[in-house]
Amino acid sequence: MPREAYVNGRYLPHRAAQVHIEDRGYQFADAVYEVVPVVHGALVDEDMHLDRLERSLDELRIAMPMSRQALEMTSRELMRRNGLTYGFLYMQVSRGVAPRDHKFPKQARPALVMTTRQTKPHSEEMLSKGVAVITVPDIRWKRCDIKSISLLPNVLAKQQAVDEGAYEAWMIDAEGFVTEGTSTNAWIVTKDNRLVTRSANNAILNGVTRLALLAIAESIGVELEERAFTLEEALEAREAFLTSSTNFVMPVTAIDGRSVGNGHPGLLTMKLRDSYVSYAMGLARSGDSAPAVPEVEARACR
Ligand code: PLP
Numbered sequence: 001m002p003r004e005a006y007v008n009g010r011y012l013p014h015r016a017a018q019v020h021i022e023d024r025g026y027q028f029a030d031a032v033y034e035v036v037p038v039v040h041g042a043l044v045d046e047d048m049h050l051d052r053l054e055r056s057l058d059e060l061r062i063a064m065p066m067s068r069q070a071l072e073m074t075s076r077e078l079m080r081r082n083g084l085t086y087g088f089l090y091m092q093v094s095r096g097v098a099p100r101d102h103k104f105p106k107q108a109r110p111a112l113v114m115t116t117r118q119t120k121p122h123s124e125e126m127l128s129k130g131v132a133v134i135t136v137p138d139i140r141w142k143r144c145d146i147k148s149i150s151l152l153p154n155v156l157a158k159q160q161a162v163d164e165g166a167y168e169a170w171m172i173d174a175e176g177f178v179t180e181g182t183s184t185n186a187w188i189v190t191k192d193n194r195l196v197t198r199s200a201n202n203a204i205l206n207g208v209t210r211l212a213l214l215a216i217a218e219s220i221g222v223e224l225e226e227r228a229f230t231l232e233e234a235l236e237a238r239e240a241f242l243t244s245s246t247n248f249v250m251p252v253t254a255i256d257g258r259s260v261g262n263g264h265p266g267l268l269t270m271k272l273r274d275s276y277v278s279y280a281m282g283l284a285r286s287g288d289s290a291p292a293v294p295e296v297e298a299r300a301c302r
Pocket of ligand 1: 181184206207243246
């Protein structure tokens, strides 16, 4: 089935889809985006993703390109055309097309692009080994809460991770605290079994997976601390993991070449992963993208 993309009102063959050379996203990174996971052909936590899209746009004073209902219908139509069953929907909204000039253009209309990608679930082998992360200084701007397409520091850090044989880079702020990964949120489980992740402010992107997992963890009685943790604390942790729309919950078993805990994915980590997967599949089955009560029992399916 030939893949299609949605570009400013038209469904086009993916390989022929283009935006104007003076799109402000292209020239200034004056744009925001969302990545929404798809399981069993259904969007997971669509409402939370659209809430965050609206918030990012608001912060940059860019208007919604169409009503929320129209956005929902357009994304479903693109998914239908592409036969998307498992993977993700990507949406990007820029301030629009205008002659290059830093100040906001008077005339431009927000430009919307949507694509889908069919992927495969992470392999059992990857999940059973966990992944390695390296750490790098966090050199980003002070509004990481906005899901802007301006991702150069993240791109450089991720490439450094790949060059060093790791999966992800965790960024460290000027005080020595872990902020987040290049496209993931960072979590640890302390020796006394407390789940710790940085509280959401302008230093991190408030992940939708992060929000869903916090609710799941609370519902199954996990002791939670939303606070910053240092690299030293992470190295001493019993378990570590990362979360995102494309990773769900991924165990981290090495940081900067040193094993986390016993070097294997942690028990709580895998329980949280199973609970999250059950939650996402439950949403897909019910066709409901509002937060639901997660199934407490860990499921075999990963
Ligand atoms: N942090 C950053 C910097 C990201 O880019 C992302 C996702 O792209 C996340 C965290 C995880 O967010 P989500 O769970 O909504 O995918």
